[in-house]
Amino acid sequence: MTYTDDKRSVYDLAMxxxxxxxxxxxxxxxxxxIIYKFKEYLSNGWNQVEIFNHLEVIKKNKNLRNDCYLDKALKFYKGxxxxxxxxxxxxxxxxxELRIFPGTKVITVNYDTGVFEESSEEIFxxxxxxxxxxxLYEYxxxxxxMYLESLKDKKQFVGALDWLLTRFEVDEILFMIDKANSKVKNDPNSLKLKSPLDLKLYVEDGQKAMTSKKNALTYxxxxxxxxxxxxxxxxKFFEKGDNDE
Structure with missing residues (x-):
């Protein structure tokens, strides 16, 4: 199994x-x-790709029970x-970037009634x-x-992001990126970023945007x-109902 780092919640990982x-x-x-174990490892710095990579290694040991894999693969990993x-x-x-929710509602025409209807979609x-x-680098x-084409040194680039992460939360940096991108795109007098460190110019704007988003969601x-x-x-996967205990 090749596991990717796309958007997955802890409940997706459990499934x-x-x-x-x-x-x-x-x-x-x-x-x-299982959900508790995933939360524990994710909170301790494991990312989803490395979790499943090591699970695959342990899976080759046929002597282990299903419920042992999580502990065996991760608890005893020394690297x-x-x-x-x-x-x-x-x-x-x-x-x-950090939230998972349904896509945009789709409006369709009911040709029997001639009425426009909003597609029913599960809310989560x-x-x-x-x-x-x-x-974060890929985002x-x-x-x-937003940035100069000369900004090509990935190692130096990631190093700058690592530095920012020692001072700001991921949420804040993502909003700072959005504000910088919007400013450079819409203001002809704004200079393109020479380094991710230039995001420091957008700290206040990013924090305001995050606070505004938080307040709107709460309201x-x-x-x-x-x-x-x-x-x-x-x-459907097991072709039977849940197995309660």
Missing amino acids: DYIFSFYTHPPTNKEKKI ELKLRNLINPEEQHYHN LEMRASYTVKN FVSKET NEADKIVLKDRTDIFN
Whole structure:
């Protein structure tokens, strides 16, 4: 299995784990333990890619029970993590890079009635399980009009982001990137960034944007975690109902 660092919540990771390592439906108690274990490792700096890479190594040991993989693969790993997870999956985040929610509603025409209708879509909100400096780097460089083309030294680039991360939260830096990108794109007098360190010029703007987003979400009661219903996916995979204990 090749695991990627796309947007996944801790509950997505738990499902991926169950589908990869269980041949029978786990009990509700087992599910809770799996989710707890993922939260524990993610909070201690593991990112989702490295978790599953090491799980694959342990999976080759046929003598282990399904419920042992998480502990065996991670608790006894002695190496150094290549990329540390920068976020806690149990904390509320406000930038959309760190939030998982349904896509934009789709308006369609009901040709039987001639009425425009909004597509029904499940409402949910979960937080991203892991986010590394690699993800932050990729988000920064996606704003191509914001920085000088000469900014090509990835090692130096990532080093600057690491420095910023010692002083600001990931959420704050993401909002700072957005404000810098908007300023450079819309203001002809604004200079392009020579380094990620130039984001320091947008600290106040970024923090204001984050506070505004936080207040808007709170006012609209859109700041509560609402778990996605995965029952159908789970049941279809095992072709049977949940196995309660």
